[in-house]
Amino acid sequence: MHEEKHFTSSDLIKDIVIGMSDGLTVPFALAAGLSGAVASNSIVITAGIAEVVAGSIAMGLGGYLAGRTEVDHYQTEIARERLEVEAVPEVEKQEVRDVFSSYGISPGLQDQLALELSQDKNKWVDFMMRFELGMEKPDVRRASRSAFNIGASYIVGGMVPLIGYFITNTPKQGLLVSSIMTVMFLLIFGYVKTRLTGNRPFYGAVKTVFIGVLAAGAAYLIARLIS
């Protein structure tokens, strides 16, 4: 297929941008929330780093294992299709006809297609996976590399909102510096992220900042209320 026509950006850059903009959001909001409730920057920093560690492992390892699960799932389904093609070929041929019937293909052509497809059982099964079940063959290497890149970028992104607390003396000052830096970075990464997926980048930038600011504001208010 030639999806390249519609997507030209590098997968690595995409992973980095996704991981960084996610990494900016939750650690920023957590630090903002704590800064309204505790007296010292060191607690905010410790909590922030603990979150970055936990989040990057959950995201990276979670993504890696989800990729493996997707491969398992594909294997299970393809095994089932292989069985069905052997055991109930007429049912499977009818399924081929149904796929094409919904696109207005004539019954005569549907029959010919079902017949030709059934000549090569491997290709028939591949066809059913993609066109009946809408499942693409997952690329397990790509999935693990992607999970690693996103997890690592989450760490880098997550350090940005914490810098404000490193270079100031009180949580209040820290929150100010952290907010300015994080909003700037969220704008940039939101813009790049949306641009890479082929949508309106300004809208994406505003959206990404909006999520971050809303999460931080809510965390701040609730942490103040309960502390």
Added chain:
Amino acid sequence: MHEEKHFTSSDLIKDIVIGMSDGLTVPFALAAGLSGAVASNSIVITAGIAEVVAGSIAMGLGGYLAGRTEVDHYQTEIARERLEVEAVPEVEKQEVRDVFSSYGISPGLQDQLALELSQDKNKWVDFMMRFELGMEKPDVRRASRSAFNIGASYIVGGMVPLIGYFITNTPKQGLLVSSIMTVMFLLIFGYVKTRLTGNRPFYGAVKTVFIGVLAAGAAYLIARLIS
């Protein structure tokens, strides 16, 4: 299509289980990390709740907006396909032939298919979206409902690891109770989550617990080192 044959579980239950098992992981790890670094349960609880608030907003709102973006992206691509079908119909017909050629369909049948498909431009465009680009029409209502359900379940899941710190007096005791409760819940939700997606549930349960424990262990060690 009849994907129902392969997936029978309710979407709502799936969202709840995903949100809960994610909600259990990061707040658990954050609280565990902090419990090795601070002297009072109240800081652990404040940080945990701030994380749950931030995480659920990032996840729920992020998921909702991602769903909207997916719809925008589909609209952009379908507009492009409509243009191509009008402007360069012969190129698009060749693309139809290419799709079927890879499944071993004879050139004669490829030509007939391209010809029949080109009779109804709406169906032709739908066909190209699904079979050339592999894009399904996104269901925007489903996406927002799902984002809300996952975000809300994240909150419920995130409260479980914090209970341990509510009912004990020191972070050390809190960590013990929190770990026992969270591991139990992660086992259950990991099992259910994997079962719902049609894979080996015991493996899924172990995997989910493994991610949670690794994230918590790493957060604990690093928080101790820096505090």
